[in-house]
Amino acid sequence: MEEHNTLRQLFPGLEEELYNEIDQHGEVRQVPAGITLLRKGQTIRSTMLILEGIVKLYQEDEEGDEFFMYYIEPGEACAVSMVCTYRQENSQVLAKAMTDVTVLTIPIQYMDEWLGKYKSWHYFVLRTWRSRYEELLNTINAIAFKNMDERLEFYIKGQVEKLGRHIKLTHQEIATDLNSSREVISRLMKKMEKDGWLIIHRNSFEWIKP
Amino acid sequence: MEEHNTLRQLFPGLEEELYNEIDQHGEVRQVPAGITLLRKGQTIRSTMLILEGIVKLYQEDEEGDEFFMYYIEPGEACAVSMVCTYRQENSQVLAKAMTDVTVLTIPIQYMDEWLGKYKSWHYFVLRTWRSRYEELLNTINAIAFKNMDERLEFYIKGQVEKLGRHIKLTHQEIATDLNSSREVISRLMKKMEKDGWLIIHRNSFEWIKP
DNA sequence: TTTCATGTGTGACAGGCATCACCTATAGAC
């Protein structure tokens, strides 16, 4: 089966039985780019493993403003959805498909069971939380200590790393992610273009700085 | 033994053998208020469980500016120091004793062993990472969406919750924690005093807002 | 081609906050 190979490649080192359980109980879901996978306050009913595509995680405030925090990639999981508990929990974050995404959803009731049965799953969950924690540290570092120009550069570099130098984002979208405003982003990008860091097109731009 | 009771009370639900191991391998350390328990870049050699007192966790940037993130209290552990790995890791954060603190330090080599042997330890580590992740979300929420006045209020309320309404901090110390400047904090607090939220003394103040 | 929606460029302006300068208040040391 195609799925089997991919699963084993993307999530190596799990027990054979666990792979079987995942095959058995997991459900593959295709999600088009732009769709919200998990919204704030939503009850978490399943864990998501990313098979394909890139998911963006946001913090959201009461007014509905979004603040981009980090990416989740194939081979990773949404830590927030890995609550290892019987009681229902609500999501504190917002997850959106950045590209077309394939996720494997596993009903939440298996979490406790698997944590008890499979050591590899335990380690995987732990690694996941830990690496998300580190992503948040980076995010805090950026907003606490950096100005908009540095944050924008950091943000663009992140995009480049995920999807290459040709970035299909409008200034408005970037501004939303950084909780800034379009005009500010436009001005900063214009300056970056003058400095030879990037080339602006309509609806997209290319990062040419090494 | 005094220690035994405290340990079992503060960290309930662990296996009997694990308590014994902790007793055997853990070392109780007294740390006076203000001392740095873990500095950024430092190699992590032991896990810390907090028995008494309150520890503050900071993010630190290249220039040495500190940014307060959250507290660790008795019954909790420093997630950052719970790296479950043979290879040496360096701390990305800064931990300081806010009050006089009693910590139980456990050499890092037991981490892998205990994760394998004790299910309760595994759950404890997982809970720890998870709750620290949530603390960081709150922190991000504050800096991404709030102005200084709201952040200051949020900060003071946090202090009040930990140590009561009478807070022994200078404006300078608060400014450092919030990565702001003394003058700004002074001005905002003066306004809060006018509004009847607090009373300013020298070296301290009282929060009287309900 | 014309029209229209959407993306982008840019000046003007305002508010938040950092910084500088300098002052006053307070507590402890002498």
Next chain:
DNA sequence: GTCTATAGGTGATGCCTGTCACACATGAAA
């Protein structure tokens, strides 16, 4: 009591960035 170190108060100033206003560019639809 006087001196001194440290905490706190306050105006002036400037930068960063958010906001408003409006012009211009571009591509799709008509």
